[in-house]
Amino acid sequence: MSILIDKNTRVMVQGLGRDGSFHAEQMKEYGTNIVAGVHPGKGGSSIHGFPVFNTAEDAARETDPECSVIFVPAPFAADAILAGANAGVKLVVAVTEGIPVLDMSKIVIELNELGTCLAGPNCPGLISPDKSKVGIMPGGIFKRGSVGVISRSGTLTYEVVNQLSLAGYGQSTAIGMGGDPVVGMKYNDYLELFEEDRETELVVIVGEIGGTDEQDAASFVKDRISKPVVGYVVGRSAPPGKRMGHAGAIISGADSTVEAKVAFLREKDIPVADTVEQIIDLVGDRLGGRN
Amino acid sequence: MKLEEFQAKKLFREYGIPVPDGIMVTTAEEARSAAEKIECPVVVKAQVQAGGRGKAGGVKLVKTPAEAYMAADSILGMDIKSFRVERLLVDPAVSIAGEYYVGITIDRRKKLPVMMASASGGVDIEKVAAETPEKIFFQEINPERGLRSFEAKQLAFQLFTDKRKALATASVMMKLWDCFHGIDASLVEINPLAKLEDGSIIALDAKIVLDDNAMFKHPVMEEMRLPTPSEQKELDARSHGLSYVQLDGDIGCMVNGAGLAMATMDVIKHLGGTPANFLDIGGSSSPEKVIHAMELLVSDSNVKAVFINVFGGITRCDDVASGLVAALREIQTDIPLVVRMTGTNEEEGIRILSDFGITALKDMTEGAREAIRLAGEGGCS
Numbered sequence: 278m279s280i281l282i283d284k285n286t287r288v289m290v291q292g293l294g295r296d297g298s299f300h301a302e303q304m305k306e307y308g309t310n311i312v313a314g315v316h317p318g319k320g321g322s323s324i325h326g327f328p329v330f331n332t333a334e335d336a337a338r339e340t341d342p343e344c345s346v347i348f349v350p351a352p353f354a355a356d357a358i359l360a361g362a363n364a365g366v367k368l369v370v371a372v373t374e375g376i377p378v379l380d381m382s383k384i385v386i387e388l389n390e391l392g393t394c395l396a397g398p399n400c401p402g403l404i405s406p407d408k409s410k411v412g413i414m415p416g417g418i419f420k421r422g423s424v425g426v427i428s429r430s431g432t433l434t435y436e437v438v439n440q441l442s443l444a445g446y447g448q449s450t451a452i453g454m455g456g457d458p459v460v461g462m463k464y465n466d467y468l469e470l471f472e473e474d475r476e477t478e479l480v481v482i483v484g485e486i487g488g489t490d491e492q493d494a495a496s497f498v499k500d501r502i503s504k505p506v507v508g509y510v511v512g513r514s515a516p517p518g519k520r521m522g523h524a525g526a527i528i529s530g531a532d533s534t535v536e537a538k539v540a541f542l543r544e545k546d547i548p549v550a551d552t553v554e555q556i557i558d559l560v561g562d563r564l565g566g567r568n
Numbered sequence: 569m570k571l572e573e574f575q576a577k578k579l580f581r582e583y584g585i586p587v588p589d590g591i592m593v594t595t596a597e598e599a600r601s602a603a604e605k606i607e608c609p610v611v612v613k614a615q616v617q618a619g620g621r622g623k624a625g626g627v628k629l630v631k632t633p634a635e636a637y638m639a640a641d642s643i644l645g646m647d648i649k650s651f652r653v654e655r656l657l658v659d660p661a662v663s664i665a666g667e668y669y670v671g672i673t674i675d676r677r678k679k680l681p682v683m684m685a686s687a688s689g690g691v692d693i694e695k696v697a698a699e700t701p702e703k704i705f706f707q708e709i710n711p712e713r714g715l716r717s718f719e720a721k722q723l724a725f726q727l728f729t730d731k732r733k734a735l736a737t738a739s740v741m742m743k744l745w746d747c748f749h750g751i752d753a754s755l756v757e758i759n760p761l762a763k764l765e766d767g768s769i770i771a772l773d774a775k776i777v778l779d780d781n782a783m784f785k786h787p788v789m790e791e792m793r794l795p796t797p798s799e800q801k802e803l804d805a806r807s808h809g810l811s812y813v814q815l816d817g818d819i820g821c822m823v824n825g826a827g828l829a830m831a832t833m834d835v836i837k838h839l840g841g842t843p844a845n846f847l848d849i850g851g852s853s854s855p856e857k858v859i860h861a862m863e864l865l866v867s868d869s870n871v872k873a874v875f876i877n878v879f880g881g882i883t884r885c886d887d888v889a890s891g892l893v894a895a896l897r898e899i900q901t902d903i904p905l906v907v908r909m910t911g912t913n914e915e916e917g918i919r920i921l922s923d924f925g926i927t928a929l930k931d932m933t934e935g936a937r938e939a940i941r942l943a944g945e946g947g948c949s
Contacts, residue, residue: 296882352784377782378674379752383711385679401881415881415912430827432879435911436932439879456826457781458754459679485827488676511830514815514843520780522811522826522848525676530694535834552835554933 279405279450280425280470280477281368281394282344284308286409289342289366291315291333291357292373293324297348300372300413301325304346307410313340315360333357337364344368346402346411351375354398355384362393370411371397371455381459388461395461399523401431401453412453422447424560425471427464428483429456429490429525433511436553437483444557446564449477456523458487464494472502479505479563481556484538486512487526491538495545505563508542508549509556510535569778570617574657575792576756576774583747585740585758586770590659599640602658603633609661612639616651617796619692624648629661651796662770667760668727669693670741671775672709672748681709681748683741685723689760715745728763736769737761751789752782801864808860809850817842818943820865820874820903822858824849824883832877835933841940844871849883858891859898866901873904875939877932880911887913889920889928896924904942908935 282288288309290301293316302325305311311327313336320331330336333345345361347354347369354373361369369388376398388395396403402412406419418435420442428434434453441448452467454460464482471477480502484491491510498506513535515521517528528534539549550556571579574592581587591602592615603610614626621627626648628639636658646653667690675682686704688696697704705726709715717738724738740761748756757775764770783790795803798814805812811826815833819841823829826848833843845868849861865874878888889909896905909917909928918928929935 300882351781375781377752377785378754378779379681379711379749379782382674382679382681386710386712413882418911428827430825432823432825432881432883433827433831435879435881436828436831439910458674458676483827485830490676493677511827511834513830514817514833514837515830515846516813516815519813519846521813521830521846526826526830531698551838552933553831 278474278476279408280467280474281403281450282405282409282411284310284408286310286344287312287340287342288409288411289313289315289333289336289340289345289361290348291345291361292348292350293319293329294348294350298324300348303416304410307416308407309409309411312342333360333364337366342366344370344411347371347373347398349373355380358395359384359387362388362391366393368394368396370400370402371395372400372402372413374399376457378458381457385459385461396452397455397460399457400455400460401434403450403452405450406448414451418442419451420447422449423476423478423564424448425467425474425477425480426451426483427467427480428453429485429523430483433483437481437509437556440553440557441481441560444561446557446560449474456525458525463490465497468494468497468502472504477504479507479560481507481509481560484508484510485523485526486515486521486528486535487523487533489532492532492541495542495547498547499545506547507556507559507563508547509553510538510542510549569780569783569789569793571776571778571792572615572617572655572794573613573774574615574655576776577771579747579751579776580771580774583743583750585743585747586768587774588659588662588770588772590657593640593656593658594654596637596640596644599656599658600633600637603630603636606658606660608632608636610636611659611661612636612643613657613659614643614646614648614653615655615657616648616653618649618651621648626653662762662772663765664762665765666763668737668763669759670744670761671755671757671759672744672753673755675708678708681711683707683709683715683723683745685727685741687727693759709745711749714749715742717742733763733767733769740769740771751776752779752785753777754779805860805864809857810861810864811846811848811850812864813846814868815843815845816870817844818870818872819939820844820868820871822847822849822861822865822874822876824878824888828877828879832875832932832936835936836875836940839933839936839940841936841943844868854887855891855894858888859895862892862895862899866899866903871903873906873939873943875935876905876907877935878909878911880909880913880917884913885909885911885917886920889917893920893924906935906939906942908932
């Protein structure tokens with residue numbers, strides 16, 4: 278098992294420009310079941326062996342996708358997410374970076390009404406190793422196993438996953454939930470799914486400065502999650518008020534510092550690593566031998 | 569992007585929010601003539617993108633144009649929370665009968681805009697929120713529908729029992745939402761919203777933070793940008809696709825991805841070093857980008873060693889390596905360099921670097937430790 282995506286998940290790719298086309302090919306090579314692409318004006322053609330449609334609605338009618346991944350440029354991405362959701366997919370993964378926050382706030386209401394889950398925006402996507410990859414992660418570093426990974430970042434997820442894999446701890450599903458102030462699913466939504474997933478034995482949550490998502494996750498873990506959870510939070514050197522690359526990574530108050538987050542996680546009995554190496558130690562302590 | 573008070577008040581005025589008829593000036597002489605035009609008394613206010621101006625001596629009430637000159641002369645050039653004062657706002661002084669707070673920001677947890685209002689205005693609202701949270705009233709706003717009249721009244725009557733003042737405040741709240749929505753702000757704030765002795769309601773201060781992601785919708789706002797020298801460096805970096813924040817340490821960092829960049833800075837700190845900057849070279853890695861990134865790092869005279877940490881994903885190690893070699897051919901520098909490279913096309917990247925005489929490491933902690941060692945050596949020589 279894994280969460281949200283597996284080898285049968287039917288995936289549609291929206292936005293087949295340079296990045297979208299490249300990653301569609303990469304996903305397909307990884308084994309993702311891509312059934313359609315969407316790109317206005319390219320309808321009727323095919324690329325990397327799947328058909329391309331002008332609109333999400335056309336693609337959905339012909340190919341019945343369950344999941345859509347968005348590579349559409351920022352000014353049009355919020356609309357593309359809605360197009361995917363209204364076409365009936367149950368999960369939208371928005372890789373696009375730079376979508377206005379207020380636009381996201383507007384569309385999450387509609388996504389809730391439609392019952393569509395959203396990962397991202399500004400995220401690397403998700404991967405269930407050896408089964409399916411929906412996003413832009415380098416597939417080679419992932420290894421199938423029992424650790425769930427939820428992160429707000431992209432390359433830091435790779436760093437963590439790489440070291441987990443090298444130490445013998447494979448992953449059930451790894452998720453980058455996105456670096457923007459308003460994202461679809463958050464730690465709690467994924468934690469709930471990992472709790473239900475039989476393959477997942479432990480969850481690593483990778484956080485950063487800004488907001489209070491990590492605290493929300495810690496309270497949720499304490500109340501609702503029986504599986505062990507290990508935390509890691511970055512951004513100790515970040516000055517207040519500065520945006521550290523991610524639009525969400527701004528120290529905006531006492532609660533959003535690394536120190537506050539780490540203290541809160543520990544208060545809720547979640548062990549927190551200071552470095553990536555320590556994550557491996559903490560995971561090892563809880564899972565025992567290598568898996 | 570943060571606006572200064574005079575810019576925010578200009579936008580407020582455009583949206584019909586009552587603000588004093590002040591004048592922005594950049595010299596003491598201009599402050600004097602502004603004071604003559606407005607009629608004294610006036611308030612001379614430092615324009616910086618930081619709070620606590622009053623406490624820092626950046627706000628002065630004066631009774632004559634000559635005093636306005638003196639006040640302006642003393643405030644201009646002042647350093648307030650590391651912002652140098654280059655502009656002043658000369659506002660007419662008013663008789664304040666009460667100070668209130670109204671603001672709108674995005675609540676990340678609810679994923680919605682929320683309006684906050686309090687009768688405890690004129691002070692640090694975060695302090696009010698921490699010490700007496702019951703004194704702040706909240707109204708979630710459905711961004712598609714906007715703030716509705718009854719919602720604004722619900723909030724306004726928490727601040728005023730008097731109908732006339734409550735309705736005037738509700739009207740300001742509606743206009744404040746129009747402003748927030750119209751310019752894609754991440755924060756709009758009136759602190760204080762003042763009740764004057766004649767019973768009128770007016771915004772005596774104004775704070776606006778714009779959403780950088782939404783600037784493409786509002787190109788005219790870009791012209792309002794008033795960068796400080798360090799921000800100018802960050803802006804130049806952004807125009808090259810780099811995300812840069814200068815800090816005060818001695819190890820220059822170049823990393824792909826914001827999260828990994830923060831983790832890299834943390835590990836340097838954890839091992840006893842100090843990062844000189846945050847620098848995310850982003851997803852793609854053209855040689856030009858790497859050249860600009862190297863130029864940025866070596867232009868900081870505090871930098872004694874550079875640590876380049878790349879985890880290839882979309883970013884390919886061979887691209888970064890080629891860019892780095894091109895950069896080092898172009899930029900002559902004695903600053904020692906540590907490269908850590910792993911992920912997509914790492915063998916090719918490591919080979920390109922080793923042909924150029926650079927040994928790339930595969931482990932981040934090892935790289936950080938080496939950079940700290942080299943920075944320390946530089947300090948002793």
